[in-house]
Amino acid sequence: MQLKNVIDSPCGLRFMLDELELQSGFARRWLLDSPMMTGDEEIAASYGVLHRFTDFIDRVEKTHIDTLLFKLQGLKDIRTTILNLTQNAVLDDIELFEVKHLAILSTDVAKILRQHDMDGVVKIPALDEVINILDPDGLKIATFYIYDSYCAQLKDLRIQMRQNPDQQDDLLLQASELEEGVRKDLSGQLHPFATAIEQAQIALAQIDVYLAKAKQMKLMGLTFPTISSDGTSRYMSMFNPQVKDALAAHGRSFQPVDISYGMQPTLITGANMGGKTVVLKTLTMCQLLFQFGFGIPAASAQIAVKDEIYFCIGDEQSLEKGLSSFAAEMKNIDAVIKASRKNKKLLALIDEPARTTNPTEGAALVSALLKVLTGCGVSLVMTTHYDIEPGEARCLRVKGFENGEMDYQLVEVQDGEVPHEALNIAQSLGIDGEWINMARNLLESCPVT
């Protein structure tokens, strides 16, 4: 699975990508194409490199960082050119220019990093030989044409052109044949470096991405996670950067949440507007950020690596497929159950399953789902409003409405009994009193559990 497959997940991952200050379009494409990491060592190594870059940003003067970032803006997508070179095609002037531009750029970037003790943190192949081929006069500037020094005859023709402008067309024709010969020769000389050029291009994209991630960590106050070895993920003061920003715009602050979950199913209950969905979205986003090597929005985080991550949110209608919200949800959850039988490490985050159907069948579906997904290698975190038997599940509850304010903290409770606060909350929202009071009277005359 690549980042581009999950970028529009309803968990809100796109916000983090949009806020990432990448310098080049190529780095963005490379990042979106990168596969999700599923190995402990791979993830640890990636964070090791990111650590070096956050440290680099902290200790190196801003002007040097800015120079490096400015250089990286010059990174272009020259994959077509590299492919042509690999296939032994004769490159034209524009393609030769692109190769030279990249070679000089990667040499410059490598030099800046070397000066600041970052040698080899991201391996950039040396392309000095490529520069030599395309810079016969040793000018060390990233411009290109078929230089006079490639061919004495060509040089003569060009002198004649300047002297006899009236014969220009004829002379240009003769010159173009010589130029084509030079291009063929240069392409032949460059062919063995095709792989190194490709690697250099990717290395520059990686550096761009690491720098952007490092800057984002500082800017948003993100943390480096540690890798959990016992299958339990633990977050202290986890926050959602997007919701935090939106609240800040209205002069309000986000209340961070502590949460942990393991292989035992976790059931989250709580009042409406208690932030259950935000918790689930943030957990999903954190897991994805972790497996794509980003900083984590929490004070501290210890996260278990998963093979697959499922986020099912009830109100996701699938209009294109012509499915109702209920049908779409059932299909999504069905995919989790099918995957759970493949002996993989799964994380499933399910928001209020079966909420759009009648409460009797809904509660039955949720109870059964809990049983089906227990003990088969699935880390399950599920929110619900239904009163169900928790069985082996661990129950967390949003503290809820206290003294007119919502407390979003999660507390562990012994049973899954759901709070009955809907009417109080509706009242605090200023909803029509006749409606709410009638509902209250109905409850009192005929209590429902």
Add this chain to the structure above:
Amino acid sequence: MLPFIDEIMRYDSLSIVGLEKNTGKTECLKYVLDRLPVQQKRIAVTSIGIDGETVDQVTRTQKPEIVLREGMYFGTSEMHYRQRRLVSELIDVSDENTSLGRVVTAKALTTGKILLSGPSSASSLRRWMNEMRRLDIDLVIIDGALSRMSSASPAVSQSMILATGAAYSANLATLVSKTTHVVDLVNLELTSEDNIQRLMPLERGLWFIDGEGDLHSLDAMSSLSKDIRFEGMDDCKTLYVAGALVDNFLEKVRKNKSLKQVELVVRDFTKIFVTPQQFRLFIKAGGRIRVMQKSKLIAVTVNPTSPSGYVLDSDTLCNRLSEAIQLPVYDLLKTN
């Protein structure tokens, strides 16, 4: 040497705008390029038109290649770069694609011919001009087609030359009045710096600023919208049209009593698509139109020959037009 060459050198950018095909825009560009002091100044030239044929498809007349002199910089599309007839050194290849490939920037190492077809969007033109500044270019010349196909506006340049002629209208009086109208639009004054700062980033919609200085959005997509209502706008000081300004809208503003004192702001003169009649009525009623970017109009050139072969008298045309617009008018073919 004609006086306007000296004047051009006082600005960092020049656009040459043809009011119609075959009004002599390319002749004017050639004329300027031939006379600029290439040895002392770094000059870059590009085009914001996107038509790529060597022969004009509409009128079947030859669309000439531009002759660049050694040392000049130029921006053109990949396709036209490959067809160049000069020796040149590649300096930059942009990321942006036009219909003819990416925009390539290069320096001419010999004199020779090239077809120009540069950036076609406002943002890519701005980026290209910034890139030229980075290369220490003294003067950027934009071959500026007035085309609705391209969102790039020639009004980003500091100075401008307009090319008009019999192709725009074969009737002398009509030609003079139509050209005068465009000159009036080009010469519209700039709005306040504060307005420019606030309104420039708004690329679509209708907006107004009230007496308190607060910015509000009007509930309409553009000035073309049918049911625009100016309600609650008694305190409106500035009315900004981000896109095109059209007749109906201008008439509505003129007839609305509460908008008598309003300053109407558009991006630049290329966004104004109103008839001379409506424009005059608006100005006569005391209306004000201001722009956010404008070029200093240096001169107007004329081509008295229409593509159909009809020829106006050059001297009469130059004199009549010059009198109407109070600016020098040249027939470059005749001057040559």
